[in-house]
Each structure stands twice: as C-alpha cells, then as structure tokens.
Amino acid sequence: MGSSLLTNSSAMTALQTLRNVSSQLATTQNRISTGMRVSTASDNAAYWSIATSMRADNAALSAVSDSLGLSAATVDTEYTALTAVVGDQTGGLTKLQALLVEAKTAGIDRTKIQADITQIQQQMKGTANAATFNGVNWLSATATTPATFNLVSSFSRVGGTPTIGSITLTIANYSLYTSTQTGILDKVSGTASIDTISISALTDSTADMTTLDGYIAQVTTAINSVASAAADLGAVKNRISTNTEFVKTLMDSVDRGVGQLVDADMNAESTRLQALQTQQQLGVQALSIANQNSQSILSLFR
Structure with a gap:
C-alpha cells in the first residue's frame, strides 16, 4: 500500500x-x-438488580435483629420477675407456702406469721409492678394491656412478597395481677386470693385448719402456674436467642453473596x-x- x-x-x-x-x-x-466489579446497573444489569434486592433484604434483617434484641430484653425482664415470685426459702411463693404449713402447728402465734406473709405479699406485688421494660409489663396488667403480644422474629422474601415472622404471646398466661383481679395472684379462689390471704384470726379449730389447708393448696397451685409461666418464657428466651444468632449468620451470608456478585x-x-x-x-x-x-x-x- x-x-x-x-x-x-x-x-x-x-x-x-x-x-x-x-x-x-x-x-x-x-x-x-x-x-466493586459491578457498581452501577450499566456494569451488569442482572447482577446489580440482584445485589440491590439482597442489600434491601439485609437492611430488613438488620431491623429484625434490633427487634429481637428488644424482645429478648423484654422477655428477660418478665422471666426474671416470675422467677423471683416463685422464690425460694427466703421469699416468694415458696416461702409463703412454708409459712402456711408452719401455721398448721397447734398453739403457734399466727399473728406473727401473718406479718411475714404480708411482707411477702407486698414484695411479690412490687416485683410484678417493677417488671417493666420500655413501658411493657405483662405481670401487672392494666385495662390498656393488650391480650396478645407479637415479638418480631424473622424476615424472608420469596419473589416480591415479604414475610414477617413473629412469636405471639398470650399475656393472660403471665399476668400475676390485673385490673379485673383475674391474675394468678389476685384471682379469688374460695374466700381469698394469694394477695389477700390472712391467717391472723385463725385458731386451732378444725374449720380453721381446713381453711389453712385450702390456702396451702391455693399457694401450691399458684407456684405451679407461675413456674409454668416462667418455663414458657424461658423457652421463648431460647428461641429468641437462637433466632438472633441465625439472623446474624444469615446477614453475613447475604453480605458474602452480594460480594461474590459485585466485588x-x-x-x-x-x-x-x-x-x-x-x-x-x-x-x-x-x-x-x-x-x-x-x-x-x-x-x-x-
């Protein structure tokens, strides 16, 4: 050329x-x-779209993780209070039961025993009132306390449909005191509730001994009910803890997935x-x- x-x-x-x-x-x-290998849609439209959706899901999972933290704190507060109400040899329902059994002794000064019982009753009510976290209290329910409480536990999305998983708790199962006196400790059974038991006027008569037997049975039933409520919340605590670890692991997996696409x-x-x-x-x-x-x-x- x-x-x-x-x-x-x-x-x-x-x-x-x-x-x-x-x-x-x-x-x-x-x-x-x-x-980043894919930082804009023009780099690779398909990968950019997938990565954007996965990042949005991860943001939702982060919110679920925060909600689980709040739920865990709430459940732990109620669980701790229920455990304290069950008590041991020094207080709570366990001590109350022991005092009532002691009151069966002939000739014992039941007025002095009642002084201890009154302190335990006030202590249990104070514990229930103090079991509040972020304005939520399931043990001392008021007229505005909801019948159920949903704890956000998971997030998933299939296609374009998001699904929010939750743990639903029935508050009546944990309420010790209510505004309508239907709680475990303020519900009247027979002549009194756990909160109003009084043995000061009881004597060694057969009728009064029968009344004491009724009080002891009432407290035993309450111990079983409160222990069952505490066990239920303990199971919920474990579930929340497991979900929390899973959500964190899942967020890490999503991050790795996005990285493989666009990094x-x-x-x-x-x-x-x-x-x-x-x-x-x-x-x-x-x-x-x-x-x-x-x-x-x-x-x-x-």
Whole structure:
C-alpha cells in the first residue's frame, strides 16, 4: 500500500487501539477505587438488580435483629420477675407456702406469721409492678394491656412478597395481677386470693385448719402456674436467642453473596492495571511512530 498524505491508516489503527486500552484502563481504575466489579446497573444489569434486592433484604434483617434484641430484653425482664415470685426459702411463693404449713402447728402465734406473709405479699406485688421494660409489663396488667403480644422474629422474601415472622404471646398466661383481679395472684379462689390471704384470726379449730389447708393448696397451685409461666418464657428466651444468632449468620451470608456478585478481585485488577498501563505506553509510542510516517513523505520532495 502506498503512502497517503490524507489518510494515515497506521495512525488510525494505533489511535483506535489506544482508545480501547484507555477505556479498559478507566474501567479497571474505577473497580480499584470502588472495590466493586459491578457498581452501577450499566456494569451488569442482572447482577446489580440482584445485589440491590439482597442489600434491601439485609437492611430488613438488620431491623429484625434490633427487634429481637428488644424482645429478648423484654422477655428477660418478665422471666426474671416470675422467677423471683416463685422464690425460694427466703421469699416468694415458696416461702409463703412454708409459712402456711408452719401455721398448721397447734398453739403457734399466727399473728406473727401473718406479718411475714404480708411482707411477702407486698414484695411479690412490687416485683410484678417493677417488671417493666420500655413501658411493657405483662405481670401487672392494666385495662390498656393488650391480650396478645407479637415479638418480631424473622424476615424472608420469596419473589416480591415479604414475610414477617413473629412469636405471639398470650399475656393472660403471665399476668400475676390485673385490673379485673383475674391474675394468678389476685384471682379469688374460695374466700381469698394469694394477695389477700390472712391467717391472723385463725385458731386451732378444725374449720380453721381446713381453711389453712385450702390456702396451702391455693399457694401450691399458684407456684405451679407461675413456674409454668416462667418455663414458657424461658423457652421463648431460647428461641429468641437462637433466632438472633441465625439472623446474624444469615446477614453475613447475604453480605458474602452480594460480594461474590459485585466485588472486584483486587489481585486480578492490580495485575490487569499494570498490564493496561504498559499497553497504554506502547500505544502512545505506536501512535507517535505512525504520525511520524507522514513526515517521511517530505523527504520524497527534497
């Protein structure tokens, strides 16, 4: 092919190659600076769309994790109070039962025993009133306390349909005192509730001994009910703890999944950058040589 003053094919080829190398170099530099292979929809529309949806799901999972933390604190507060109400040899229903059994002893001063019983009754009520977290109290229910309480436990999305999982608790199962006196400790059974038991006026008569037997049976039933409520909340605590760990693990898995889709391989990009920089330098030199070919035409006219 002869030399042309108007068309420098070599320069055009070198320029095209240089433009291609510069474009690839810009892409590689962007990946290195952002750390992402797919940072916009134009990089890879399918992967970008999937990654965006997965990030949104992860944000929802983060909210679930926060909700589980709040739920765990609430359940732990109620559980701790129920355990205290069951008590031991020094207080609570366990001590109350022991005092009533002691009151069966002939000739004993039941007025003094009643002083201890009254303190236990006040202590249990105080414990129930104190079992409040973030304004929530299941043990001392009021007229505004809801019948059920939902604890957010999970989030999932199939296609475009999100699903929120929850643990539903029936508050009546844990209420020790209520505004309508239907709780475990203020519900009247026979002549009195656990909260109003009084033995000061009882004697050694057969009728009064029968009354004491009724009180003892009433307290025993209450111990079983409160222990059952505490056991139920203990199971809920374990479920929340398991869900919390699962949600955290799931969030990590989603992060890894998104990374596999859109993150740049920095080792590969670093190697690619060096190769493209070398190609760019060679392209500049090739274009310079091609441009010099036009100058050589002048020598033909000397």
